Amino acid sequence: MTALPTVLVVDDEQRSLESLQRILEDCFDVKTAVSAEEAEEILENEWVQVILCDQRMPNVSGVEFLKSVRGRWPDVVRMIISGYTDAEDIIRSINDAGIYQYVTKPWRPESLILTLKNAARLFELQRQNELLAIELKMSSERAENVIATRRVELKQHYRRDDGIIRSPDSPMNEVCARIARVAPYDISVLVTGESGTGKELVSRALHYNSLRWDKPFVVENCAAMPSELLESELFGHKRGAFTGAVEDHVGLFERADGGTVFLDEIGEVSPAFQVKLLRVLQEGEIRPVGRRQTRKVDIRVIAATNKDLEAEVRAGRFREDLYYRLSAVTIHVPALRDRRVDIPIISQTLLDKAQKQLGKRVKRLSAEAIACLTAYHWPGNVRELQNEIQQVLVMGVENEEIGADLLSSRILRAAPADEGGEIDLIGSLDGTLRERVESVEACIIRETLIRHRWNKSRAAKELGLSRVGLRSKLERYGLEKVEGLDAERRRKIAS
Structure with missing residues (x-):
């Protein structure tokens, strides 16, 4: 042990x-x-x-x-x-x-x-x-070759498919085409989109398809620390610049010289820091905290935000000149609910990765589980989907198919009524009172059936219905179990 x-x-x-x-x-x-x-x-x-x-x-x-x-x-x-x-x-x-x-x-x-x-x-x-480190000292030439090989492999990975998992007819195809057009040009890019949509992945694709691909790519979350620490982390500081600065510190901008700096959550930085960042973009130089002399740096800045920066500019919370410096080109990453066609292939990819990480093997996600995942609106986007996949993998039985009954109840409440439609507890509350009540009732019945693996006796007992009464409601609402996917969807998932 x-x-x-x-x-x-x-x-x-x-x-x-x-x-x-x-x-x-x-x-x-x-x-x-x-x-x-x-x-x-x-x-x-x-x-x-x-x-x-x-x-x-x-x-x-x-x-x-x-x-x-x-x-x-x-x-x-x-x-x-x-x-x-x-x-x-x-x-x-x-x-x-x-x-x-x-x-x-x-x-x-x-x-x-x-x-x-x-x-x-x-x-x-x-x-x-x-x-x-000891081994590398003994074989520095071999280490250099390994690093160079891995960099080439990484570049080829992002050049081959941008590193972005998607289906052939995905809305992300337009985003990836935009990445391919913008990447070679040494200009700042602003990546927008909700949290969890994969903005960092887009930024990596931009870097590894640029002329800077063999230089550093560094990431900093601007919302993760106060402005004082952020300035020191990015620009560096001189020994004695402030209490506790016992030695010189080289900032991320200087370490990334020649490469790309990805600034996540750029909309969270303070007005004072915005001024200092603007100087870096305008002059191509930094001034470490506590130093009078500036240092030249050659970097490409890619920024990301889940905020509407134009609205922030109008409200006076974000500098207009900095916004235009950052957004020479803007790339918007759509929310997962706006690219539902990608959910089956993303789910299978995340399941494969989770199996390697957790050391647990299952056969696949069932067709019904995939249908339920596709119908859900995913407010947390890919990050939420990843957490759900990890959860069902842990709860699933080794070497068996993962069924929809293992999914979270919030996902089951958005399960599709059939392969071509869906029942959404929130989105369907329109119409007369009777229509709204029936919409909610249909959603509850389907969720209960899925949790009981379509055992109608158990579902009827939980709902306080007779089998005849339950069967009548199933016919009324057109609720049927999803037995499989069409050949084209199966092909996409398998590939």
Whole structure:
């Protein structure tokens, strides 16, 4: 059995320490310490992967303790937990002690466990990276050839099909054609669309079909951090530029020199940062925080947003000049509900990937399951579909077909009445009162039948109907089980 990752929790409050231990002990080998001295003794004798330390402790703060840990045990992933979220405090923590994550109180158990699992995974990747670094030193020429080969393969993948899964008659074909026309030209591109539609995928397709394909492609989510940290992350900073800046930091723009920078959620940046970003686009130069001199950078900027930036400009929340600099060309990614013809092939692709990741094999999605997925309106787009596919794979039986009964109830409520239509609980509430009630009734009956795998006796019992009464309603609403798909749809899914 694989040993659990070891997590050291440091907190001078005994009750808090016991609470954290109870929550974490199922997933980790938890060590506890009420002081920095006790924690150091554990570190000297135990193989610790992650430290979770409280900021407010007597004699020595959490940041000061983790700073000393960084010097003596640099491989240990360091995390701090605090009820204070001052931006300057966060910056100092990240720079002084090399903090991996700043956890704020009150924390949620499931979120904390996931963060710690990611930290433990980071520790393991660091160890693997050290071993790989040793091997690469011994075979640098071979490594260069491998990297070059992989870059070519990646370029060919995006050039062959843009990396975008779609059917032959997909609305995405127009988007991909636009990508092919725009990619070779060294101009800024604004990618718009709802969250989860695949804007980053479009940006990667633009990069790998451009003349910069063999240079870095870096991604930054502009909504993920305050403007102060975002400026430092993108432009870099000089040692001593602010509290906690103990060494020079090279920003992402400089690291991506010659390549492409993808700025996600660009509509979330502050007005002050918009001015600085505009200078980069206009002059092609950056000024690291704390420095007077500027540095030239050669980058292509691709930005993405789920907001209507033109409306933001009219409202005075987004600079007009920056908007026009970013949107030399605009590419809009349609929502998944507007490209339903792609849902079967995307679902099968996501199922294949999930099987590899989770190590579980099933035969396929049933025709009825695909019909239900196709009918749903997917407010979370491809990201929501991916989560649903992972869920049904986990719940499904090994080496068997995944049926519609495993789908979430919200999806079943939008299930199609037949292969050519659908019953939508929200969208069909038009007409007279009787027509609206019948629409809802038909939706409820179909959902119940699917959950019971079309066992009419069980469905009738749950609904409080007789079999004769249920049969009558099925005939009235034209509700029938989807037994299969036409040959053309089966061919698309299989391919």
